[in-house]
Amino acid sequence: MTENLALSLAQQLIAVNTVNPPGNETDAVRILAPLLQDAGFLIKEYPYGPNRSSLVAHKGRTDQPSVILSGHLDTVPFGSQPWTNQPLEPSIIDGKLFGRGAADMKGGVAVLVATALHYAAKIDEKPLTLVLTSDEEIGCAGAASLIDKKVLPKARCVLVAEPTGNTPRLGHKGVFWLKALFHGKTAHAAFPELGVNALLKAAKAVVALNDGILGGRAHEIMGEATLVTSRFLSGDNYNSVPDLAELGIDVRSTVNWSHDEILHKLKILLAPLEPEIQVIFDLPPLWTPPKADIIQDIFSSCDTVRGKSHSPAIVTFYTDGGVLGPGLGNAPVVILGPGDSGMAHKVDEYVEIDALAESVDIYLNILSRLCL
Incomplete structure (x- = not known):
């Protein structure tokens, strides 16, 4: 049988x-x-x-x-x-x-x-x-x-x-992984005014990205696209202003969003923070x-x-x-x-x-x- x-x-x-x-x-x-x-x-x-x-x-x-x-x-x-x-x-x-x-x-x-x-x-x-x-x-x-x-x-x-x-x-849903790198200027933590804190830039990006930026385009079956800030790395030691921060972003997309649209939206949103954005994974x-x-x-x-x-x-x-x-x-x-x-x-x-x-x-x- x-x-x-x-x-x-x-x-x-x-x-x-x-x-x-x-x-x-x-x-x-x-x-x-x-x-x-x-x-x-x-x-x-x-x-x-x-x-x-x-x-x-x-x-x-x-x-x-x-x-x-x-x-x-x-x-x-x-x-x-x-x-x-x-x-x-x-x-x-x-x-x-x-x-x-x-x-x-x-x-x-x-x-x-x-x-x-x-x-x-x-x-x-x-x-x-x-x-x-x-x-x-x-x-x-x-x-x-x-x-x-x-x-x-x-x-x-x-x-x-x-x-x-x-x-x-x-x-x-699609899978769209992005890495955002934020650059700063290192300095002794006792003199933070002499540096540019990359971690702070990345933290501001986390807040901006988690404000429902992909809402409003729900698919009747697939629902809304989702975005999760899933990875955060910065700093080599406690007593220095970090000059580099890495943020990982996981997007689960619907057919109501193209990945090019999502990437463009993120670049515009984060432009004041001057990130370097890399595409890690792109499945529609x-x-x-x-x-x-x-x-x-x-x-x-x-x-x-x-x-x-x-x-x-x-x-x-x-x-x-x-x-x-x-x-x-x-x-x-x-x-x-x-x-x-x-x-x-x-x-x-x-x-x-x-x-x-x-x-x-x-x-x-x-x-x-x-x-x-």
Whole structure:
């Protein structure tokens, strides 16, 4: 049965150490690639570094847009606290599969592969592509590498099997990290009038930035963009006026703000303090309008299998969908997978066996609508 295959694959993947860094995702590719190749998928492996690679498996016509099934093969580290069971030894206890990556997202990858194998013999006119990436946990860099290489087919839609409790989600906020450096003039702390206090400049910036400057552009589903001053470094010793201060800024953006707009606004606001602003991380927000026919089909599959209606919503975390959707011509993206997102990155991470089975049923329903 497909549900049993998904569970078995999840267990095999959990047993492979793909903690990032260093990743070693090729060890996971070695499990999945032969299965897909034997089922008739065209397999291409894209090296990313030592023992690191992403896997692209395609079935069906190459001259038609494809349904993309997306998952990542790396995990975060185990954490400093002890696990009840070893993180690389998959354990089933009380109907739950424990291990690093069970929820985020080796369980989801197992579902994608198992359902793709289920229908492999029937897929022809309406193509299907699995995109299983390396290095998602540190900035979605593996997916970005595939987009940069232009090796992926045109997309009808992208389905990302991150943990959503099997509830379809239509996007997420963007991530925009900035570093602001404030310069001053050092002097002995006994003679502050002889110096220029960079820390004081940065403190004034903190106050200005936390005055709701991104308010007033709420998205009906995504809500407001948020800004957090998340890092503050200054001073080498107690008895000197600091001549340098560093401020870290975390922005979670919606599609109602471009990152260029946000950066321009911050530069204007902080101009009197003469900061040097550097962009550290720039991942755009993702939003798929819910009215497209293909999105309605996906939601209908979820409604049918789960026996209830689902409303448009987003996830709180970032995914490869934020790279693949825009990179593939703004293809519609749905984030949909087994497991509780609150389990991601935690000690004693798990996914419920019933959730894996339900996810298999959902994806079988989706693929029957979109690819057969």
